[in-house]
Amino acid sequence: MDRIFTRDWDKPQGHLLSVYEEAGGYGALKKALSMTREAVMGEVKAGNLRGRGGAGFPAGVKWGFMAKDDGGPRYLCINADEGEPGTFKDRYIMERSPHLMLEGAAITSFAINAHACYIYIRGEFYSAARRVREAIDEAVKAGHLGKNIHGSGFDLDIHVHMGAGAYVCGEESALIESIEGKPGKPRSRPPFPAAVGLFNRPTIVNNVETIAAVPSIIERGGAWYAALGTPGNGGTKLYCVSGHVKKPGIFELPMGTPLREIIFTHAGGMRGAAPLKAVIPGGSSTPVLTPQEIDVKMDFDGLKAVGSMLGSAATVVFDDTACMVRSLARLAHFYAHESCGQCTPCREGTHWMAKIVDRIESGKGRAGDIDLLDDVASSIMGNTICPLGDAAAMPVSGFLKKFRVEFEEHVTTGRCRFPPQALAPVKTDRAWV
Numbered sequence: 415m416d417r418i419f420t421r422d423w424d425k426p427q428g429h430l431l432s433v434y435e436e437a438g439g440y441g442a443l444k445k446a447l448s449m450t451r452e453a454v455m456g457e458v459k460a461g462n463l464r465g466r467g468g469a470g471f472p473a474g475v476k477w478g479f480m481a482k483d484d485g486g487p488r489y490l491c492i493n494a495d496e497g498e499p500g501t502f503k504d505r506y507i508m509e510r511s512p513h514l515m516l517e518g519a520a521i522t523s524f525a526i527n528a529h530a531c532y533i534y535i536r537g538e539f540y541s542a543a544r545r546v547r548e549a550i551d552e553a554v555k556a557g558h559l560g561k562n563i564h565g566s567g568f569d570l571d572i573h574v575h576m577g578a579g580a581y582v583c584g585e586e587s588a589l590i591e592s593i594e595g596k597p598g599k600p601r602s603r604p605p606f607p608a609a610v611g612l613f614n615r616p617t618i619v620n621n622v623e624t625i626a627a628v629p630s631i632i633e634r635g636g637a638w639y640a641a642l643g644t645p646g647n648g649g650t651k652l653y654c655v656s657g658h659v660k661k662p663g664i665f666e667l668p669m670g671t672p673l674r675e676i677i678f679t680h681a682g683g684m685r686g687a688a689p690l691k692a693v694i695p696g697g698s699s700t701p702v703l704t705p706q707e708i709d710v711k712m713d714f715d716g717l718k719a720v721g722s723m724l725g726s727a728a729t730v731v732f733d734d735t736a737c738m739v740r741s742l743a744r745l746a747h748f749y750a751h752e753s754c755g756q757c758t759p760c761r762e763g764t765h766w767m768a769k770i771v772d773r774i775e776s777g778k779g780r781a782g783d784i785d786l787l788d789d790v791a792s793s794i795m796g797n798t799i800c801p802l803g804d805a806a807a808m809p810v811s812g813f814l815k816k817f818r819v820e821f822e823e824h825v826t827t828g829r830c831r832f833p834p835q836a837l838a839p840v841k842t843d844r845a846w847v
């Protein structure tokens with residue numbers, strides 16, 4: 415299989431410009447600069463590249479929504495906030511292949527005619543930010559970024575902006591507010607960022623992995639890229655697998671690889687004798703699946719068909735020793751902590767849900783608590799400015815739908831069958847495959 419993201423990850427000093435150029439790096443940028451903007455966009459559309467930040471919106475289509483060029487500033491923002499629990503791919507791209515992302519940023523900026531690009535990096539990612547800054551310096555010195563790139567007349571400045579580690583700042587309009595120096599509170603839409611975004615100018619926000627896929631599409635063509643995946647879901651995907659498997663890590667595989675194969679072949683199967691109990695397929699906000707549902711294809715359409723989402727492809731595996739009530743309590747506290755507080759249903763509802771799950775988990779659950787929990791979750795869904803409310807409510811509804819028996823057992827017996835346990839240390843020689 416052609417490796418797009420992980421090609422240089424095993425090479426010593428694989429993050430350096432010299433290594434990247436040796437493998438043909440920045441050749442796609444030179445090619446793009448000799449094409450028309452429409453042709454670049456056309457290849458990305460033909461490649462069926464769908465946004466890797468969670469929603470899976472087709473990247474080329476989004477670029478096409480950018481407001482008409484009026485000669486004023488236009489921006490590209492790269493979302494490197496990577497806040498969804500279970501996700502750990504963008505930081506690896508930035509640490510190990512920063513030039514792949516920068517080349518993608520330059521091609522994308524050319525396609526949308528933006529001359530400034532902001533990379534919004536999660537506050538905790540010091541080493542990733544350092545690598546990206548060093549890579550920008552290398553690329554500017556080599557003429558891949560900056561003024562008159564490769565004599566094309568196209569200029570591009572790339573800026574690194576560090577966040578402060580707030581999950582909500584990964585939401586694109588909160589990210590824009592944060593870059594502008596304001597508290598990271600999502601904006602009401604419309605207008606969408608493609609019309610009114612950063613500094614009230616047309617802006618495209620794309621995930622790191624989305625942008626890092628662009629050079630390969632320009633280099634080898636949209637048709638080639640589309641054929642790597644499934645219909646409507648082009649390319650390869652970085653799947654992040656964590657939890658009760660033998661070999662947790664990042665796996666670059668064709669889009670649409672079955673979940674069963676990811677868990678039992680690539681991640682080495684279950685860590686011990688306890689069988690599989692549940693899988694969160696695409697990051698903590700995506701509805702949980704049971705062992706009977708793991709033959710699903712891990713692409714945007716496959717997971718939608720079984721009532722879940724690919725999200726950021728952060729697959730969290732639970733074996734039969736896990737308590738689903740305690741697991742949900744952990745998630746509910748995360749969302750309550752991360753709500754920005756702007757919308758009442760999310761501000762009040764996330765804390766209310768966390769309190770009810772805590773009550774059930776501690777054996778003090780009341781008759782009616784489970785229905786109340788379900789009711790609070792459905793009252794948040796669709797009633798907030800940004801999808802953080804949905805992200806908090808979906809795991810609650812999903813856990814109750816698939817594992818209601820466990821919640822009922824906690825309420826009726828006041829006890830948990832699954833004692834807390836320490837996680838076994840992870841034994842792995844590398845984090846990606």
Ligand SMILES: Cc1cc2nc3c(=O)[nH]c(=O)nc-3n(C[C@H](O)[C@H](O)[C@H](O)COP(=O)(O)O)c2cc1C
Binds near residue numbers: 470587
């Ligand atoms: C609460 C919340 C957090 C989000 N966090 C991230 C994130 O950390 N990284 C990311 O790329 N997208 C995140 N998103 C999705 C972004 O809003 C946006 O859809 C994405 O960056 C667009 O890029 P894409 O089209 O390449 O997927 C988040 C959305 C929400 C509602």
